[in-house]
Amino acid sequence: MVTQSEPGHDGSDPGLSAIMNERRKLINLAYRLLGSLADAEDVVQETYARWYALPQPQQDAIEAPGAWLTKVAGRICLNLLSSARARRETYVGEWIPEPLPEPTEWIDARPGGDPADRVTLDESVNMAFLVVLESMTPAERVAFILHDVFSYPFAEVAEIVGRTPAACRQLASSARRRIRAAQAPAARAAERAGIVRDFKQAWEAKDIDALIDLLDPDATVIADGGGAAGALLHPVQGAEQIVRALVTLAGRLRHLTLLERTVNGRPGLVAQRDGVTVTVYAFDLAGDRIKHIWAIRNPDKLRPWTAGPPCEHT
Structure with a gap:
């Protein structure tokens, strides 16, 4: 309550x-x-x-x-x-939830921005979690977040959702099953950071064998440009297909700086041009391999990351 x-x-x-x-x-x-x-x-x-x-x-x-x-x-x-x-x-292309930086790295582009607008980072905002939430019905999502994340009793959730407390309990239970089904074995923060670092180095070096070793065979890359920045319109699935796309993009890295950053509370990467963030990469791991990569390029979703003008290149 x-x-x-x-x-x-x-x-x-x-x-x-x-x-x-x-x-x-x-x-x-x-x-x-x-x-x-x-x-x-x-x-x-x-x-x-x-x-x-x-x-x-x-x-x-x-x-x-x-x-x-x-x-x-x-x-x-x-x-x-x-x-x-x-x-x-x-929406043009795939829609990905808006990525958030560490509070200490938060850049508010608005004059007089209020620190109270910053989101507390925990497991309920990691990108993989938010993506699963997107697969839920609105009622499931609201019931689950209010009860399981914010500890609201089902009687109060029912007043918001417009269902009975028993129905809200079932909605939250259904949402929990979706979360459990999508969860990969947990890795320690240091291990996740190490894998993302290895990925960054292999990508910069165009090391095809190392990239394939770091990716799950069924890995997926999804990009979100929103029509405002160049991005893949459809997911790329499979380690070999992803590596081909990464090697193609590697040439553009000469004009960008890849930095290790925390994205929604987990290790990630950002690509910057002249100090301006143009892409944020979030990762989901399955064991010691990368299962999902989300590349957010829509400049409207990068406001907390940069106060500068968006760049048009990946």
């Missing part, structure tokens, strides 16, 4: 402080539900707009403003998820 945050100690209105202190929680919830920081920010803005549209007596009558804000944000997200599939039918 969401509890009201502690009031600020800066001498401001404690009620206002308590309301605004919920912002980080709402951003974290909305990003996990939508996979888009931009959409999450819009949801939080709309949630606060609805709060301040309430007459003061109605605001005063709400015993737990944090719970009210979460309920409203959850319902807005549910509506967005219900329409997202139709919107993505017109």
Whole structure:
């Protein structure tokens, strides 16, 4: 259950402080539900707009403003998820959730950007997890995230989803099965970082044998340019096919700098031109091999990574 945050100690209105202190929680919830920081920010803005549209007596009558804000944000997200599939039918190429950097590397391109808009990184935001969430129905996703990630009781989840608590329990259980089915054996952070580093070095060296050894035979590469940056329109599957594509792209690495970075809480890579991030690579491992690579090139999804203009080359 969401509890009201502690009031600020800066001498401001404690009620206002308590309301605004919920912002980080709402951003974290909305990003996990939508996979888009931009959409999450819009949801939080709309949630606060609805709060301040309430007459003061109605605001005063709400015993737990944090719970009210979460309920409203959850319902807005549910509506967005219900329409997202139709919107993505017109999306150019593959759609991948928006990648996030480490908080210490977060670059906010907007003047006066609020640190409260930054998402807390944990296992519920790694790219593989978010991609599985995309395969769920909107109701499954909302029920699972609210209950399993944010510890909301099913009675409160039911008010947001518009189902009975028993139905929400079944939705969350179905979502859990999807997560378990997609999970690969866990590797330690140091091992994951080492494999990604080896991949980077092999790619830069055009070492075909090393690349094939690092990739799962059934590995998949998916790119997201959104029509705003050049990218593969369809997934590439199979280690040999992927290596051919990587070697073809390797020539362009002369103009780019590949850097090891944390992407959604796990080891990844970024490609930069003149200090501007133009591609973010997220990885999923199966044992000691790379199972999935996601390449995010859509400049609209790279805002936290760079304040500079997007580049048109991969």
